[in-house]
Amino acid sequence: MNPKLTKTSIVFLLIVYLKHDFIKPDSIEYREYQVNIAKTCLESNTLVVLPTGLGKTVIALIVIASLLSRKCxxxxxxxxxxxxxxxxxxxxxxxxLDEDEIVIFTGEISPDKRTKLWKETKIIVSTPQVIENDLKNNRISLEDFCLIIFDEAHRAVGEYSYVFVxxxxxxxxxxxxxxxxxxxxPGSDIDRILEICENLEINNVEIRSRYDKDVRPYVHGLTIEWKLVELPEEFNRIIMLLSEVLSEKLGMLKTAGLLETAALSRISMRKLLEVRNIIQDILENNVLPSKEMYKILMAHTIALKTYHALELIKTQGATALRRYFKRIxxxxxxxKGNNASKHFIRDRRVxxxxxxLKKLDVEHPKLKVLSEIVEDQLKKNRExxxxxxxxxxxxxxxxLDQISNIKEVKAARFVGQTTxxxxxxxxQREQEKIIxxxxxxxxxxxxxxxxxxxxLDIPSTDLVIFYEPIPSEIRSIQRKGRTARKMKGRVVxxxxxxxxxxxxxxxxxxxxxLMYNQLKTINLRLRGGKAKIDDLYPKKEQQKKLLDYM
Incomplete structure (x- = not known):
């Protein structure tokens, strides 16, 4: 069923609304790209990739409304x-629909009641874990469902419940x-993208960015800038001492054949975590004598701690490093204290x-720059x-402590539920109250x-600040999507x-x-009918591990 349109003029702006039997009148703005994407979603299993704020949920709404007339x-x-x-x-x-035709499924609802609701309700909204458990216990069946929507579909990999459902x-x-x-x-790794598509039986990908021709009329301007800061000289001695510790431990890992290089400039946290997986394989197979393996394991654990300590002083500052040392x-x-922690904290250089660090009274220069940006923003616009x-x-x-000294600031700290x-x-209730x-x-x-x-349903902002960059393109896109949704936005x-x-x-x-290029390539080949997901790319050969050579 294709949505029809009605037009309403408000304050010199022509707003065109979707008209559909199952969508309340004059409630959803008509956006051509959303309607076009929804049409393709009705024709084939589709992965929709849209930055936060461009209306993925509206697309889902149109698809749902178009299927409600069917007995499913x-x-x-x-x-x-x-x-x-x-x-x-x-x-x-x-x-x-009547509100009782849309039901939330949670683990707090008794199994018997969930079974009853499953049979009687038209639309069920749930976390996947609840559905997985009920499927495993044969309480429910998906036989009568003509549509399943997987939000945050990049999670549909590995053992996550989306895959089972x-x-x-x-x-x-x-x-x-x-x-x-x-x-x-969905990330930039081609194997991960293909795994998502394979697990969800995807045979069409709809991807848009805020710069696409059919999206541009509906988005607000977004400026992205970065502020470079110099580390204070007072940090240099700490950085040098910790670098010596790290260099020594990396040398041990290189000698053991676990690293190709011990150069600090060539080492990342990701590389160190890969080494940890290799060490775990060796321990499971008991390849090396335990004494020698213990030394390698100790060196690696201390290397991880030292790398993190260096990252804290360089990117976060002295206070963050003090708290880290206090926890160790x-x-x-x-x-049952960690032996690696004991060895680390007793190292003369540490x-x-x-x-x-104890005598240091200098903080990271980011704090001063951050305060200036926030103060300037609120002076220009108190709203x-x-x-x-x-x-x-x-x-x-x-x-929070730093910016609370700014007169115009009314700030709250927003963190997860884990204590x-x-x-x-x-x-969850405290989070909702803050929002x-x-x-x-x-x-x-x-x-x-x-x-x-x-x-989380956090309202649009006109300024998003990254206190530090993050290597994840998924998280970076999500962060930037918190601004320029209903007004001009700025990312610093x-x-x-x-x-x-x-x-x-x-x-x-x-x-x-890379992600956008990979997705566009996949979609071109799928739409051209030249390949199925399984045939698009050869599977990567697994990287050989140390054990393979022993």
């Missing part, structure tokens, strides 16, 4: 409870099944670095909404960790010169470009 059910999956609640409220707000859907509904996957970014010291005092993203909770505390040592997480106050203007600035990147990325910040920034830029 619809399942809408999302990875978190807040997202499930958000999608349910959206569907109830804009569909003409999609497999069962194929088994239980032999024909006339439709899948809609939605994500802001606490680990050593525990009965001790000297800690003593130097501004700002989100400051940072990787670390410790840094979020420090930023860590000396740092209590926020419950509500941010919407209402009681707060004008959020200092957030990754929890604000995906899924803080970068400490000659640190991991520079590498991470260019890594995310490269990966984002």
């Amino acid at each position: 059910k619809i399942l809408f999956l999302a990875p978190t409870k807040p997202l499930v609640n958000q999608h349910t409220a959206f569907l109830k707000q804009f569909l003409t 999609a497999k069962k859907y194929k088994e239980q509904r032999k024909k006339d099944r439709r899948i809609l996957g939605m994500t802001a970014s 010291q606490s680990e050593t005092l525990m009965k 001790i000297e670095a800690m003593l130097h 501004s909404r700002i989100i400051i993203f940072t990787q670390y909770r410790d840094t979020a505390l420090q930023i 860590k040592v000396e740092d209590k997480g926020l419950s 509500r106050k941010f919407k209402d203007g009681e707060y004008n600035t959020l200092v957030a960790t990754s929890v604000a990147e995906e899924g 990325i803080l970068i400490a010169k000659k640190t991991q910040d520079e590498a991470y920034y260019w890594s995310s830029v490269r990966k984002e470009k």
Whole structure:
């Protein structure tokens, strides 16, 4: 059923609304790219890749409305409870169905009641784990569902519940099944993209960016800038001492044949984590004598700790490093304390670095630059909404303390639910309360960790600040998508010169470009009928590990 249009003129702007029997009148703005994408979603299983704020949920709404006249059910999956609640409220707000025909499935509902609701309800919105458990216990079947929507579809890899649900859907509904996957970014790794497509039976990819011709009329201007800062000379001694420790441990790993180079400039956290996987394989197969293996394992664990300490002082500052050292010291005092932590903290160079750090009264220059940006923004526009993203909770505390001295700032810290040592997480209710106050203007600035990147219904802002770049193109796209949704937006990325910040920034830029190229290539070949997902690219040969040569 193709949506028809009606036009309404409001304050000199011509707003065209979708007209559909199952969509409430004068409620959803007509956007050509959304309607066109929805049409293709009705024809074939489709992965929709749109930046945050361009209306993936509206596309889902159009697809749902177009299928409601059929005698079938619809399942809408999302990875978190807040997202499930958000999608349910959206569907109830804009569909003409009775509200009791749209039901949330949670683990709190008794199994018997879930079974009853499953049979009686038209649209079910749920986390995938609840559906997976009920499928495994044979309480439900997907036989009557003509559509399953997988929100944040980039999660449909490995052992995640999306994979199981999609497999069962194929088994239980032999024909006339439709899948809609939605994500802001599936990542740039071709194997991962193809795995998502294979798991969800995708045979069409719809990708748009804010710069595409059919999208540009509906988006606001977005400027992206970066501010470069110099590390203070007072950090140099600490960096030198920790670099000596790291270099020594990398040399041991190189001698053991686990690294090709021990050069600090060629080592990344990703490389060190790859080495950890190799060591775990060796331990499982007991290839090396335990004493020698213990030394290698110890060297690797200390290398990881030292690398992280260096990253903290270079990109976060002295306070973040102090808190990190304090946590390691606490680990050593525990009965089953980590031996690597004990060896690390007793190293004379680490001790000297800690003593130097104790006397240091200089903070990271990013804090001063950040304060100036925030203060300037709020002086220009008191109604501004700002989100400051940072990787670390410790840094979020420090930023909150720093900007709270600015007269115009009304700030809140926004972190996840997990409670860590000396740092209590926020419950879902507390998160919702902060978001509500941010919407209402009681707060004008959020200092957030990754929890604000995906899924939560956070209102659009006119300024997003990256306290540090991140190498993940998925997270970078999600962060940038928090601005320029209903107004002009600005993204500012803080970068400490000659640190991991520079590498991470260019890594995310490269990966984002690669992702769009990979997706467009996949779609061209799928639409041309030249290949199926399985045949698009040869599978990568698994990298050989140390064990393969022993």
